[in-house]
Amino acid sequence: NAGVTQTPKFRVLKTGQSMTLLCAQDMNHEYMYWYRQDPGMGLRLIHYSVGEGTTAKGEVPDGYNVSRLKKQNFLLGLESAAPSQTSVYFCASSYLVPPTGELFFGEGSRLTVL
Amino acid sequence: AQSVSQHNHHVILSEAASLELGCNYSYGGTVNLFWYVQYPGQHLQLLLKYFSGDPLVKGIKGFEAEFIKSKFSFNLRKPSVQWSDTAEYFCAVNEGLTGGGNKLTFGTGTQLKVEL
Numbered sequence: 001n002a003g004v005t006q007t008p009k010f011r012v013l014k015t016g017q018s019m020t021l022l023c024a025q026d027m028n029h030e031y032m033y034w035y036r037q038d039p040g041m042g043l044r045l046i047h048y049s050v051g052e053g054t055t056a057k058g059e060v061p062d063g064y065n066v067s068r069l070k071k072q073n074f075l076l077g078l079e080s081a082a083p084s085q086t087s088v089y090f091c092a093s094s095y096l097v098p099p100t101g102e103l104f105f106g107e108g109s110r111l112t113v114l
Numbered sequence: 115a116q117s118v119s120q121h122n123h124h125v126i127l128s129e130a131a132s133l134e135l136g137c138n139y140s141y142g143g144t145v146n147l148f149w150y151v152q153y154p155g156q157h158l159q160l161l162l163k164y165f166s167g168d169p170l171v172k173g174i175k176g177f178e179a180e181f182i183k184s185k186f187s188f189n190l191r192k193p194s195v196q197w198s199d200t201a202e203y204f205c206a207v208n209e210g211l212t213g214g215g216n217k218l219t220f221g222t223g224t225q226l227k228v229e230l
Binding site for chain 1: 123158163
């Protein structure tokens with residue numbers, strides 16, 4: 001029973017490099033989200049998706065792109081990494097109906113940008 | 115936009131002590147409220163949630179929270195903490211998203227350390 005799986009779990013990048021974080025869920029959830037977690041700031045929503053083929057911006061979308069080509073996968077891309085993007089990234093998913101609000105989280109991906 | 119305030123950033127307790135973590139939110143309408151817990155090295159897990167009805171909500175592992183609408187608060191409590199409760203605790207409120215979905219606005223978290 002995997003739930004929400006993120007890869008990779010750790011990554012170190014140099015400024016200007018690009019990378020993609022993969023999130024996969026096996027719960028047939030419609031909604032998927034990417035959050036970043038920074039000390040003293042809680043979790044902030046980067047982008048989200050309300051279904052396959054759809055994406056939308058959250059609170060802090062700048063510098064990130066996302067794609068939801070398949071219902072079970074939600075990709076987060078950094079085209080040109082910056083030190084300010086050093087963070088722990090969490091993917092989450094939730095049901096369409098009812099809108100209970102409960103999010104199921106992955107284990108996180110720790111990204112360091114040098 | 116919503117905001118969620120958690121008053122205590124770091125709390126240190128001895129085993130068997132009682133716990134109360136404060137949480138206040140800004141939204142004045144109907145709210146769905148949550149407490150999530152993040153154990154060291156693990157992902158966030160739902161501790162408890164409030165949608166409607168009885169304002170005293172019971173969650174897993176002996177935790178409970180009380181929704182007080184007049185105070186915009188949703189404080190987390192546990193009568194007797196255990197060493198295994200050492201974790202970071204996040205309060206969150208559901209705003210809803212344009213087009214559907216659930217946008218949870220999180221507080222900054224409270225790091226709880228329980229000492230033996």
